[in-house]
Amino acid sequence: MSARPEVLFPLFAGLETLEGVGPKTAKALEHMGVSLPRDMLFVLPHAAIDRRRRETIRGLEMPCVATVEVEIGAHRPASRRGGTYRVNVRDAEEEFQLVFFHARGDYLKKLLPPGERRLVSGKLEYFDGMAQMVHPDHALPPEEAASIPDFEPVYPLTAGVTQKLMAKATQSAVARAPELAEWIDPQQKARAEWPDWHAALAAAHAPDRPGAVSPADPARERLAYDELFAHQLTLALARRGMRRGKGIPSHGDGRLRQRVLASLPYAPTGAQSRAVEEIAKDMASDRRMSRLLQGDVGAGKTLVALMALLVAVEAGGQGVMMAPTEILARQHLEGLAPLAQAAGVRVEILTGRDKGADRREKLADLAEGRIDILVGTHAVFQADVAFHDLRLAIVDEQHRFGVRQRLELGKKGAGADVLVMTATPIPRSLALAQYGDMDVSVLDEKPPGRKPVTTALVSSGRMAEVVDHLRRAIAEGRQAYWVCPLVEESESVDLTAAEDRFKRLRAELGEGVVGLVHGQMPPAEKDAAMARFVAGETAVLVATTVIEVGVNVPNASIMVIERAEIFGLAQLHQLRGRVGRGEAQATCLLMYQPPLGETAEKRLTLLRETEDGFRIAEADLQIRGAGDMIGTAQSGLPRFRVADLESQAALMAVAQSDARTLLTMDPELTSRRGQAARVLLWLMGQDQAIRLISVG
Structure with a gap:
């Protein structure tokens, strides 16, 4: 099966085949990464507004969203142009006002005819001793009330796309999604109590309770699993392709x-x-x-x-x-x-x-x-x-x-x-x-003889003390790194330039004591400066982060990192790992510019407390999220629409083991479940993977 299965054709048609989507909207949706009806299926609501009907607004804690049937009373048009237009209304027990700005009276009289009944829904607030609903989201005759769902999904938007349009287009996409054969292992599905694929889609787009938009909801969890499973299946096929190429057994005799x-x-x-x-x-x-x-x-x-x-x-x-x-x-x-x-x-x-x-x-x-x-x-x-x-x-x-x-x-x-x-x-x-x-x-163990590095936080106001500390260490024959965040002084960001710091330290500590390495230098100069530091000819190396990877100078036992608060955790951990490779007790000074923000303080304190890179990486993931952490652009990290790598790590592990098991039992994906898995790969746009099976 090397062509897209016919059952998926409607999902791979043009966006304009969806209800409410014209050429202009289709263009706007592309900014959200949506170019096919298939993509629309996986843009899930991130919240649900509770629009369940109430008899009265009495006793509600405001501000809140309320949906209630009212009798329309008197209209009080604005006294001046662009002023406030008010409409008095009454529910079963309470009076309140509907408020409109820049309103056209004739339009409102048609929408809210005095003496008639209407179902109104919107945000209710207390103002000047009176409850009021400003610009209700819905105002309908009671017989049309069914068109307002009990829980209204709230979708992510982009310029030129409204909630109404998203709701219409996603419903239209869900309506054309076919029923598909099941690719999940039956036991796994039963254990997790997941719905079928189509039912999961329908449920995710029509939340029926507040918790229905959480990633842990069975319908959403199932859709996240599908995405992770397709990804892991692709990786498992690539791994098999790699291994299919017969290896040469290499038996070493030791x-x-x-x-x-x-x-x-x-x-x-x-x-x-x-x-x-x-x-x-x-x-x-x-x-x-x-x-x-x-x-x-x-x-x-x-x-x-x-x-x-x-x-x-x-x-x-x-x-x-x-x-x-x-x-x-x-x-x-x-x-x-x-x-x-x-x-x-x-x-x-x-x-x-x-x-x-x-x-x-x-x-x-x-x-x-x-x-x-x-x-x-x-x-x-x-x-x-x-x-x-x-x-x-x-x-x-x-x-x-x-x-x-x-x-x-x-x-x-x-x-x-x-x-x-x-x-x-x-x-x-x-x-x-x-x-x-x-x-x-x-x-996950440190070799014997690696001493822990003492880490301290120092405010940039104490620069003179730090330089004194360096002077004493140099006198004892020790070496130090001094890491600066940027190379050229930029007007907008006041970060000390490496060049400046180099000149100032040279003036304080003496000619020939301080070296400089930064990204803009010609490679030969960079190598020469590094070589002098490695050989111990210079005692202090002022550097941008070019030293974070790999450099090994056992005699360097001090690491000063300027503006540490703007570095990522993993980067700080890597930099700190450059010292503590020799006999001397090593120190790492994290210099920050006060005041420290809450997140920055959290990061720097964690570094002071632990040298466990895995613990630091987990924290980094929670603070920054997956994309930033690896720098999504060059990471080759897949972009998931439904799955969330931070909170669903366990689901990823299940998907990996399921994908490998399926391929072990059904290497060519020819069984019923294997065929279904092929459809999933097509659905998720993993065409590469499909080529790997056919090549296999």
């Missing part, structure tokens, strides 16, 4: 790994050993590995990565480790080189800088298997780079590396295993949304 362990001054943590074991087991199987290695700052990912690469070498193959930038690639090389030397294997680096004869020689060695482990930037993707026998590719810092690149890398080594490393602890729900196609290993 001899090289033993040499490395023997050369270490400490034993690996339980988490490190467990991760290495999981990876080695994956590599030994004939299916391709696709695994994510998540480790908090300083949890020792480098050792795990090297052990994994050595499994490939022990098995007679090669490994490659890729980093997003040249600085990071060089750092990986520095981290791996001494360990690789202990094992007696050859490690080389390949970046965009390699030119001419040098590059040709490296490529020849690589193609003939004389290089065991290659470290590089995306330069290893270039067409002329060929491996003798690539078994394992490790990718660092996933965020710049989506599913597409993972597959691209897979092509270099037809059966190469893939391991992705990230230093950003990701809450489980986001990890599943973003990496649902991968297995996950987590490093």
